[in-house]
Each structure stands twice: as structure tokens, then as C-alpha cells.
Amino acid sequence: MNTIGNVTGIIANLVIVETEGTTAQNEICFIKHGDTRLMAEVIKVVGNKSYIQVFESTRGLKIGTEVEFMGHMLEVTLGPGILSKNFDGLQNDLNKMDGVFLKRGEYTDPLDMDKKYEFKPLAKEGDKVEAGSWLGEVRENWIPHKIMVPFKFKGGYTVKSLKKKGEYTPDEAIAVLIDSDGKEHKVTMVQKWPVKVPIRAYKDKPRPFKIMETGIRVMDTLNPMAEGGTGFIPGPFGSGKTVLQHNLSKNAEADLVVIAACGERANEVVEIFTEFPELEDPRSGRKLMERTTIIANTSNMPVAAREASVYTAMTISEYYRAMGLKVLLLADSTSRWAQALREMSNRMEELPGPDGFPMDLSAIIANFYARAGFVYLPDGESGSITFIGTVSPAGGNLKEPVTESTKKVARCFYALSQQRADSKRYPAIDPIESYSKYLEYPEIAEYLNKNISENWTESVLKAKDILLRGKEAYEQINILGDDGVPVDYHIRYWKSELIDFVILQQDAFDKVDASSSLERQDYMLRKTLEVTDFDFSFESFEDVGPYFKRMINALKQMNYSEFDSDKFKKNEKELEAILKEQEKEKVKEEAQ
Amino acid sequence: MEKDTKAFQRVYTKLSQLTKATVSLNAKGIGYDELAIVDGRLAQVVKIMGDIVTLQIFGGTEGIATNAEVIFAGKSPTLKVGEDLAGRFFNAYGEPIEGGEIMGDEREIGGPSVNPVRRKQPSEFIPTGIAGIDLNNALVTGQKIPFFADPDQPYNQVMAMVALRAKADKIILAGMGLTRDDYLYFKNVFDNAGALDRIVGFINTTEDPPVERLLVPDMALSAAEYFAVEKNEKVLVLLTDMTLYSDALSIVSNRMDQIPSKDSMPGSLYSDLARLYEKAVQFPDGGSITIIAVTTLSGGDITHAVPDNTGYITEGQLFLRKDSDIGKVIVDPFRSLSRLKQLVIGKKTREDHPQVMNAAVRLYADAANAKTKQENGFDLTDYDERSLEFAKEYSSKLLAIDVNIETDQMLETAYGLFGKYFKPAEVGIRQEFVDKYWKNNK
């Protein structure tokens, strides 16, 4: 029998329920408001009062209304059919909802229970299995979707029987398992899991040791993201967080992309709905939507479900990771999630931490990031979740609780700079402030040097050094004036500008430039360093800028041309011709 | 104000608590968000604890006595919608300012949001003739974008101009803390343009109680939804001034003893504003709601909670700034941004539009650097000199708000200026566009 209670207090979406029965922290309950059932979650219990946050508007709700507690936490439904779906934060299939407007209390099935999937057994009768073991697989789009022993199963089991190859619906039993007490358990293609609990069906979680190619030069070349790594993108509004994440979701080398649109604009989600079914995954040639799942809790959707949305997205990612897939999880913006926590904490009149955020914000963020990672699965295969979240700091000031808490846990820091965005130097990742801790991992360095080119890391450090020295030179020029510094300072500054324009800046909206392969990045980095290695000499500082601009132009035209195409080569020739002019100067000088 | 009191409605006459914006009383069977009339003033339920109901009084509580009459309406705030709305001006409660009745369906305001999968991606260019907008920050139907402006800038004038040129089926003006002069200005401009029958106004002026403003945007957006959803019309909503709206939010939350967050704004400011702005939408059937708002700044400070949260919600922002070099108000190309422009520029406009736009802004930035140099007393290079000259002409021929030309002409003007001051390599646009559009290019 479920516990029943009655509403005794309402402040916006915080509702107080009195009950004689037992309730649990994070337990799900439903308020019976007329014909609609409003879903809510217990967030605090004091005596016989349960404080619940309602995932919907409480307009019209009255004191005394009955509330039913469900005896479980907020769960997602895991099974074939998740891929390519558009869910809300509570995993309702948005496409299954009627009408133009969202209706309060309408909950839809995340999976398609009538759809038949071609099942192929992977285990045999008599096999010893445990939570997460692969029993069989079905095809979901193009992904071999593993049917696993449910994660809730504790201890060892033996496969008693398994369905033969054939077509089944998700809710049909495909296996019978026997536990150590000899009890039988039926297993279907579908299982449930509470979103706030990490899925731990893996053997080992090593340190990330290879990189995840993103096609974005300023990331791959300068501050690479590791497969199974974590990173965050803080930046003031309009600095390019969302464009960068969309670009990652289009071009990153992942099997699967889960996007949590958390408290941001609906039009940005619509952009994905519209473009992804048309755009191709540059690696597989399949449509991008085939590898993408969207969890949309846009800023006008109920605030409490915003918090749930990031957990829903993470749990879905963990489910696919357990199948041995490489998952990229993107959340935009984690600040909105933190704000949802703050709104609720304020309503509950809790003692506020810095900026009114809950005291345990740091711990909440740390626990969430810790769920990402590269794992070895029970059967020896591996899978990964690479997680990149955006942060929207108030006033663009990075000294605020969400940025600071995230910085403690995320290994890559891609700081977007207002100044770069203002001068349209996109992506506006600040080359000096940003970092990837992975670059310091010896195993990653080894991987890079082996897979991209010998001395790769050395070249990267060199490029970073040129950028730094260029910035210093620029500051000096600004203080002392153009002719108050040696010409060499101008050369140094322009060398850094060359790297800025050719490597850092990348046009996300250009068909060719939007994504750059590692091979191409290697080529362009070497080409640029060839130029910056050159021992230039100019008579006057006034000649430096115009000369470098011509080289930058040639290199940029290379970026805009298909790799190795005639156009690409033509521009390369032009660059060489420009460089030749300096060689001639040199010869002349030496002759004198 | 005339209120329909139905027989079954219960009347209470004993208040247990009074603050500047709220009253509390013992009452049963009340719904959350429900409306009530307290001593003739409109109020709304904001908290219920057991038998104690707390009401927010929109008109303020001055003079309300503990024995004031409280009548609950049994419903949340509503607006009557119909064709009848067109051409009329209303107060914050949706009552015609000039009196009379409205024929139409009664709708709850502040209703649910559109299912994101039922939206269409905005793709219709809204030309305004102002190059600072069309060339650099093109607007799109279904977009939401504010002007960030200091109070002394002519934002209401620019907004009226944009509204009239935008070819919208309906223009809905939501005035919050509008001066009476500006209210009459809007009425006049629309009247002179013969557009009054396309206008619906919901007006709270500086003479009205500030808390009443809280109803204005929801009223305006409910009317907008009616025309966009049921009549498939292109609706343009003007929200002015959202900073004054936010001030009203903070008055209420502070009086309810909520912990204020930055700049004494409520912690929920982001959600409160997003709920309104997200009503901007493009529907598949052609109807759309576009929101152009005004957020006044104090001393140009955009890190203040109101512009800051707004920037995180809207799809860009338009900055007005007085350019002292040319003595005109311009749309600042550095800080202004239309996030949706890439959906139309180079697609609905000429293919080279994005590149021309970027190149011009980049050159303008070079000029800004040169200017800093000049101000610090350093010598200028030849390039610096040229970019400064370019900037001046770019500012007066393209950025100034009094420009009114077609988009193609804006592009031609830009090439004209490029050619006058620079070589193609210095401008750095794609070779194919240089070949095709750059005149006198050897």
C-alpha cells in the first residue's frame, strides 16, 4: 500500500504534505489535482511533514488535496528506443504529447513498447552473469544495443533460459535468470534506474589515456579533451558556449551524443531538431540525429524538472556506456541547474551559502562530474562518458560559486573571453587562461605523439609559448608605443596573431572550416610553426603588420579550402611566395 | 473598477497581517495563484500555509485596514481575447483605458509553454532599413531581443520605428512604468502611420502603482498568443521597460522576506524573465511572436542582475550608443548581437552578407585600437590612419540609426568603403566574393 498524505502548505512549487505513513528522501509522489496528477519529489522530511518540489505549476492547487507516495525515487526507463528521441527533463517523449502547448500532468512513455526489435542472444544458458552482463543485442538505429542484466540485480545469477534469435517487443521476457537462492527472475529489454544514483556496472575506471577528437583546433591542438574526460566552458552571455557545444555535438568523434538542454532557450533545441536529421556525421556518413538524444528542459519549462534533466541525461549516458559505447554528454547550462537548486533552497528557508546557493553545491557538482569517465566493463570491453558542461557566471565574473566549484573537478577549462567574442575571434576560447590537465598526463602525451605525429606535444607547447610571448610583446607595444620598442616586438606580436588567426580562430558556420581532422590540424600546425620559426627581418615596424596579414590571408584561405585540394595547394604556394620575399631580403642584407 | 462578484463567492473581512505589498488572512478552499479583490484592489495568492492565505496586492496596501473586504474570484488572472482587442489600449488588468467592453473568450494569462517539438526554427528575415540592425544584427521572426540602453537614449523612438517597418500583422505594446509622454508618443506615431488598427496596448504608466506592472507582460503575451496561434498572424510584442518590471518583482519578493540575490533581485529572476521571453516563437502554420524589449541600464552597467540575466535569456541584444565623432546615435557593432542572424544572412540575403559584416566590424575594431593609440599620444601608422577614416564613414553611412536603406545597398556601401580605404588582403574576405562583388578590384 502506498503512503497517502494531504497538502497543508503551498509556496510556488514547494508543497508541504502531512502524512501518517512513511516517506523517503527523493521519493516520487503524485498530487491528485482534479483530473490531473502532478508529479513531485520529496526533498525534506520533518516529523510528519514532507516537503516536496512539484515538477509542474501549482496554479489552482488547494489545501487538503490528496498526495500519493510511490515508494521509489525518480527513475528513468532504459531500453531500446531511447536514441534519437526528444525527451523532457523527466524523460517524457515530447513527440508523443498532443497539442501545441505542454499540458500539466501529461506524462508519456519514453519507449515504444509496440515496436519489435530483432533480438540476437549473446549469452548462453548456464552462463554466470551479474548486473550489466550482456545477454543479447538488438539493433537500435545502427547501434548494437545490448540487453543487459538489470543494474538493480545484486550478486551472481545463472542464465536459465534465453529467447532465440527473433523479433520481440521491449516488454517481452527475453531471459530467465536464477539467483543464488534458486529464485527465478524474468528479464525484458527494459529496466528502470533511479537517476540520482550512479550506475556502477563496471570493473575498473582508469585514468583517461587517449584523446577525443573534436575537430575544433583550439581544443584538439592546444587543449585536448580526453575520451572519458571532463571539461567545462564558462563564459559571459553571448560568448559562444552554445555554438561551441553544438559544434562539438556535430563533429566530436563519439558513438553517441546526449544533449541536456538545461534551462536554456527553446529555439536552440529547435535548431537541433531541425538540423540534425539533415546533417551528416562526418565520420560515419549517417545522419547526426541517429546518434543524438536530447533532454530538453528549456528555461520556460518547470524549474524543478531542470535539476532532474541533467541526472536523466547522465543516467542515459551511463546506460549506453555499459554497452561499450563512447558517449559524449553535453549540458547547457549547469548554472541553470544550480539556480534551480538555489530557488528551492531559498523557498525552504535553508541557511544560504555564497551568493544564496545551497551550502553543498560543491559536493553536488563534484558528484555529478565524477559519474563521467572511461570504464572497463565486466566482459573486458570498454566504454566512456566524456562530459562537457557550460557555466553561465553572473556578470561574466568567474569568481562565483558555480564556476569555482566546477573548476575543482573538471579537468579541462575552456574559458570564453568577452574580449575575443567582441572582436569576433571565434571560438572565443582564451588561449592563455584555458587549460587541459590531460596534456600533462604522460599517457596522453605518448598517445598524441604516437597517433598524430612525433614531437607533437613539443610543437603544441611551442605554439602556446609564441602566443604568450606575443601577448607580452603587445602589452609592451601598448605601453611604449609602436616605435618605442624594437621591431622584434612587432614580429613577436604578429607571430602570435598568425597562430591566433590560423589555428585558434575557426568559422563554425563555414562548411569546410567548421571541422578539421587531426591530420589536417597536424599539417596546419607544422605549416604555421614553419612560418613562425622563420628568422624575419624588417626595416621598419610599419612593414611587419601588412606582411603578416598577407601570410595570414593565404593560410586562412587554406583553412577555407578542402584539405589537399587544388585550391588548398594554390594558397599554400602563395604563402611560400610571400615567404620567398623575405629570403630575398635576407640574401640582400647578407650581401651588404 | 468594476468587478463581477458572484453569489457563491465568499467574503472575508478580517486580515491577520499587513505588509507594504501583501496581506494575510484566514480562508479555506482557496487555490494557489487565485485572484482576489481586497478593498477594491486586485490581489493574487502567493502563499498558503494551512488556513493562512497570503495575497499580493498589485496596487499596494496603502490605507488598507484590517477589516478590509476580501473577495476571492475562484480563478487566476484572465484576459478576454478576440479581434476586438485590435486598435485598443488597456490597463494592467486588461480593461480598456477609454472604457467600454471587450467581446471575446476569457483566457488565463501566464499559461503553459509551447512544446519545443511543436516549434519551427525561425527563418524569416525582418528588414528594418537600419543597417546597424539589418547588416550587423539581422532580426528574425520568433526572436526575442532587447535594446540595452541608458535611460537618456531614444530607445522608444527606435523601437517604434522598427515596429512600423517590420510588417507585422499586429504590434502589441506592453508599457511598464512608461512615462505618459512616451505613451502618447507611441499612440501618435502609430496613429500617424495609419497603423492604429494593428496595435494593441497594455499600459502601466509611471502614474500607476508599480506592482501592477507585473501583470502587463503576461497580458500582452496572452493577446499575442491569441493572434499568433488562432489567427496565424505575425505578432510583434514590444516590452518597455523590463528593468522597471524587474524592480516590481524585487519589491514583492523583498516584502515577502525572500532572500534577495544579486542587486536585491529575487533569486528566481532568471526563471521569471525567461518565462516571458520564451513566449517568442515561430509556429509551423506561419504565426509567430517576436519580442523586442527594452532593458534600461544604469550607467551602462551590463553586469547588473537585470541586463545580465536578460542577456542569458534573449537571443542577443542591441546597444545604442552616441558616437561623439559623428554626433549621432549608432547601433554599437561590438556589443550588439543578434543570435539568430545566421539563420537568414547569406540565405535570405546575399551570399556574401556574413563575410562583409564580419570584415567591416573587424576593421572597425582596428580603428578602435588605433584610437586608443592616438589617445595615448602614440604615432599612427598609415593603416591606423586609414582605418580611422573608414570608421567615421562606416559609422555615419551604416551604423547610425537614421539610416534607412535596402540590405543590398548596405552591402554595396560597405564595399564602397572597403575599396576607398583598403586592399582586399587587408579586408580578408573570401576570394570568390572579392572577385564577384568588389568593384575596381584589379
Ligand SMILES: Nc1ncnc2c1ncn2[C@@H]1O[C@H](COP(=O)(O)OP(=O)(O)OP(=O)(O)O)[C@@H](O)[C@H]1O
Ligand atoms: N564559433 C563561432 N563562429 C561564429 N559565430 C559565433 C561562434 N560562436 C558564437 N558565435 C556568435 O555568438 C552568438 C552567441 O553564441 P552562443 O549562443 O553560443 O553564446 P552563449 O555563450 O551560449 O550565450 P548564452 O550564455 O546567452 O547562452 C552566436 O549566435 C553567434 O552569432
Ligand SMILES: [Mg+2]
Ligand atoms: Mg548559450
